[in-house]
Amino acid sequence: MTLAAIFDKSDLSETERQIILMTNNRLNGCTYCMAAHTTISQGANVPADVIEALRDGTAIADPKLEALRKFTATVNEDRGWISKAAFDELIAAGYTKQTVLEVILGTSLKVMSNYTNHIAQTPLDAAFKPNAWSSPSSQVA
Known part of the structure:
Protein backbone atom coordinates (compact mmCIF):
# COMPACT_ATOMS: atom_id res chain seq x y z
CA MET A 1 0.00 0.00 0.00
CA THR A 2 1.35 3.45 -0.90
CA LEU A 3 1.63 6.37 1.49
CA ALA A 4 -1.04 8.19 -0.53
CA ALA A 5 -3.42 5.22 -0.16
CA ILE A 6 -2.82 5.18 3.60
CA PHE A 7 -3.44 8.94 3.78
CA ASP A 8 -6.67 8.56 1.78
CA LYS A 9 -7.87 5.97 4.31
CA SER A 10 -7.29 8.26 7.28
CA ASP A 11 -10.15 9.44 9.48
CA LEU A 12 -9.92 12.90 7.92
CA SER A 13 -12.51 14.22 5.48
CA GLU A 14 -11.54 15.10 1.91
CA THR A 15 -11.60 18.77 2.89
CA GLU A 16 -9.28 18.12 5.83
CA ARG A 17 -6.88 16.10 3.67
CA GLN A 18 -6.79 18.86 1.08
CA ILE A 19 -6.09 21.42 3.81
CA ILE A 20 -2.99 19.44 4.77
CA LEU A 21 -1.88 18.89 1.17
CA MET A 22 -2.55 22.40 -0.11
CA THR A 23 -1.01 24.09 2.93
CA ASN A 24 2.20 22.18 2.26
CA ASN A 25 1.99 22.87 -1.49
CA ARG A 26 1.77 26.61 -0.81
CA LEU A 27 4.53 26.67 1.79
CA ASN A 28 6.78 24.58 -0.48
CA GLY A 29 5.97 26.85 -3.44
CA CYS A 30 4.81 24.02 -5.71
CA THR A 31 2.94 25.64 -8.59
CA TYR A 32 2.08 22.29 -10.17
CA CYS A 33 0.57 20.78 -7.02
CA MET A 34 -1.35 23.94 -6.10
CA ALA A 35 -3.06 23.93 -9.49
CA ALA A 36 -3.65 20.17 -9.39
CA HIS A 37 -5.03 20.14 -5.84
CA THR A 38 -7.21 23.16 -6.54
CA THR A 39 -8.79 21.17 -9.37
CA ILE A 40 -9.06 18.03 -7.21
CA SER A 41 -10.61 20.04 -4.37
CA GLN A 42 -13.16 21.63 -6.68
CA GLY A 43 -14.13 18.17 -7.97
CA ALA A 44 -14.46 16.90 -4.40
CA ASN A 45 -16.74 19.79 -3.42
CA PRO A 63 -12.39 27.50 13.43
CA LYS A 64 -11.78 23.73 13.44
CA LEU A 65 -10.49 23.71 9.86
CA GLU A 66 -8.38 26.80 10.60
CA ALA A 67 -6.79 25.00 13.55
CA LEU A 68 -5.82 22.17 11.19
CA ARG A 69 -4.41 24.63 8.63
CA LYS A 70 -2.38 26.45 11.28
CA PHE A 71 -1.06 23.21 12.79
CA THR A 72 -0.06 21.91 9.36
CA ALA A 73 1.77 25.15 8.62
CA THR A 74 3.58 24.88 11.95
CA VAL A 75 4.67 21.29 11.23
CA ASN A 76 6.05 22.39 7.84
CA GLU A 77 7.67 25.63 8.93
CA ASP A 78 9.13 24.28 12.18
CA ARG A 79 10.18 20.96 10.59
CA GLY A 80 8.16 18.96 13.09
CA TRP A 81 9.42 20.76 16.19
CA ILE A 82 5.95 21.76 17.34
CA SER A 83 5.30 23.50 20.62
CA LYS A 84 3.00 22.16 23.31
CA ALA A 85 0.77 25.18 22.64
CA ALA A 86 0.42 24.25 18.94
CA PHE A 87 -0.37 20.66 19.88
CA ASP A 88 -2.88 21.75 22.54
CA GLU A 89 -4.59 24.13 20.11
CA LEU A 90 -5.14 21.31 17.61
CA ILE A 91 -6.54 19.01 20.30
CA ALA A 92 -8.77 21.78 21.69
CA ALA A 93 -10.23 22.25 18.18
CA GLY A 94 -11.50 18.66 18.28
CA TYR A 95 -8.67 16.73 16.67
CA THR A 96 -6.69 13.83 18.15
CA LYS A 97 -3.16 12.54 18.50
CA GLN A 98 -3.89 10.45 15.40
CA THR A 99 -4.48 13.70 13.51
CA VAL A 100 -0.94 14.78 14.38
CA LEU A 101 0.38 11.64 12.66
CA GLU A 102 -1.94 12.21 9.69
CA VAL A 103 -0.56 15.75 9.29
CA ILE A 104 2.97 14.33 9.34
CA LEU A 105 1.99 11.73 6.73
CA GLY A 106 0.39 14.35 4.45
CA THR A 107 3.40 16.62 4.90
CA SER A 108 5.73 13.73 3.98
CA LEU A 109 3.75 13.08 0.80
CA LYS A 110 4.03 16.71 -0.22
CA VAL A 111 7.75 16.94 0.46
CA MET A 112 8.30 14.05 -1.97
CA SER A 113 5.85 15.35 -4.57
CA ASN A 114 6.65 19.06 -4.33
CA TYR A 115 10.41 18.61 -4.38
CA THR A 116 10.17 16.19 -7.31
CA ASN A 117 8.10 18.72 -9.27
CA HIS A 118 10.58 21.48 -8.46
CA ILE A 119 13.53 19.47 -9.72
CA ALA A 120 11.72 18.02 -12.74
CA GLN A 121 10.13 21.39 -13.57
CA THR A 122 6.93 19.49 -14.32
CA PRO A 123 4.83 21.36 -16.89
CA LEU A 124 1.24 22.08 -15.92
CA ASP A 125 -1.30 19.72 -17.48
CA ALA A 126 -4.00 21.35 -19.58
CA ALA A 127 -6.67 20.19 -17.12
CA PHE A 128 -5.02 22.19 -14.33
CA LYS A 129 -4.24 25.39 -16.29
CA PRO A 130 -7.49 27.15 -15.28
CA ASN A 131 -6.24 26.90 -11.68
CA ALA A 132 -2.64 27.97 -12.33
CA TRP A 133 -0.96 29.43 -9.26
CA SER A 134 2.34 31.13 -8.77
CA SER A 135 4.39 31.41 -5.63
CA PRO A 136 6.31 34.56 -4.85
CA SER A 137 9.19 32.28 -3.82
CA SER A 138 9.16 29.89 -6.79
CA GLN A 139 12.34 29.78 -8.80
CA VAL A 140 13.91 27.63 -11.45
CA ALA A 141 17.14 25.83 -10.55
Missing part, protein backbone atom coordinates in the same frame (compact mmCIF):
# COMPACT_ATOMS: atom_id res chain seq x y z
CA VAL A 46 -14.32 21.36 -0.97
CA PRO A 47 -15.91 24.74 -0.15
CA ALA A 48 -14.72 27.52 -2.46
CA ASP A 49 -13.82 29.79 0.47
CA VAL A 50 -11.58 27.06 1.90
CA ILE A 51 -9.82 26.59 -1.45
CA GLU A 52 -9.31 30.34 -1.77
CA ALA A 53 -7.88 30.61 1.74
CA LEU A 54 -5.49 27.71 1.06
CA ARG A 55 -4.29 29.28 -2.19
CA ASP A 56 -3.81 32.67 -0.51
CA GLY A 57 -2.42 31.43 2.80
CA THR A 58 -5.16 33.18 4.75
CA ALA A 59 -7.35 32.05 7.62
CA ILE A 60 -10.22 29.63 7.02
CA ALA A 61 -13.52 30.88 8.49
CA ASP A 62 -14.35 27.54 10.14
